[in-house]
Amino acid sequence: MAVKKNVSVISVEKPTWFPLTDDTGTFPIYGEPTTIGTAVSIKPDVTTETTxxxxxxxxxxxxxxxxGAEVTLETNGYQNEVLAEITGGEKLKGGxxxxxDDIAPDGAFAYRRRxxxxxxxxxxFYKGKFALTSDESSTLEGSSVSYTHPEWTGSFVDVPGVGYMYSVDEDDDGVDLDMIKNWFTKVTxxxxxxxxxxxGVTLDKTELVLTVGETATLTPTIAPENATNKNYSFKSNDISIATVTPVQGKVTAVTAGTTTVVVTTEDGNHTAECSVTVNA
Incomplete structure (x- = not known):
């Protein structure tokens, strides 16, 4: 187990919104992600109730x-399209x-901190709503500029069977790097x-020449070696010339002619082919 030194968080990046489309299953289904803006600061707070x-x-x-959990987010501005999508406002004539009467939709909120x-x-955070709670601006005073930032406030709840929040460091032991890679494209x-x-998949032979009644066996190799689902199936393009067993890959020559035997992976539908020539 790697020993990590204590490190500080120094920035926040990529605040991303995933609209919730269905939460009737064991894990919610979300729509396409939207980047809220460039992040200036973020402050998540969790409240508890003691009895x-x-x-x-x-x-x-x-x-x-x-x-419940409340997230306060400051961004460098926002686009009206994003405002409408997150708060439930109506898009009209570009604004x-x-x-x-606006009803803010539920969604998930993802971000990262360096x-x-x-x-x-x-x-x-897996389920909550955002509101634009502050949109303060300051006037230009000569050559002096005072930057102000819109402030969003999100309220998040627990999702039964899922939880309300998940957090992981990319240098944690046992971290799923594919999960990190897809953090802002799908809800983890x-x-x-x-x-x-x-x-991909390859065959040990790309050509076979057989006589009628003769048999041969094709062996596929699935890549990568540690692929989770290595299931595959064989098929002959013309069973009147040569047949093949779906799993074992045993080719039997039936009648003179030429055909192709194809192996297809269950995961990804990757294929490899072997040309089969049958002589009388």
Missing amino acids: PDYGDSVVQDQYVAFG VLRSA KSNGKYRYTI NPREESTNPVS
């Missing part, structure tokens, strides 16, 4: 429950009409079993 149990006028026990060792800490489910996708 004491008294006996003989003193607390004998207590129950502490999650009461956003906001009203008391640490002083150059590595990143990744965080995601840390309980989901990690998989290694198939990248």
Whole structure:
């Protein structure tokens, strides 16, 4: 196990919103991500609710429950399209009409923070709503500029069976690097079993010359070697000339002619071919 020195968080980056489209399954389904803006600062706060149990006028026990999480985010401006999508405002003539009837949609919120060792800490909240709570501006005073930043406030709840937040450092032991790579393209489910996708398949032979009644066996090699799903199936393009067993890859010559035997992987539908010539 690697021993890491204590490091500080020095910046926040890539605040990203995933609209929630369906939460009836074991894990919510989310839509395409939207970058809220460039982040200036972020402050997540978690509240708890404590219920004491008294006996003989003193607390004998207590129950502490999650009461919600609030995220305050400052960005360098925003686009009206983003404002409409996140707050539920109506897009009209290039702008956003906001009203008391707006219903902000639920969604997930992801971001990362850079640490002083150059590595990143990744965080995601699974279900909540954002509101633009401050859009202050200052006037230009001669050559003096005072920068102000819009402030977003997000309120997040727990998702039964999932949780309310997940956080991981890219230099943690056992981290899933594919999960880190896709952090801002899909909402991560840390309980989901990690998989290694198939990248290709090859055959030990690319040509076979057989006589009628003769047999030969083709052997596929799946890449990478540690691919999770190595299932495949064989098929002959013309079974009147040569047949092949779906899994074993045993080719049997039937009648004179030429055909192709194809192997296809279950994961990714990668293929490899072998030309089969049958002589009488």
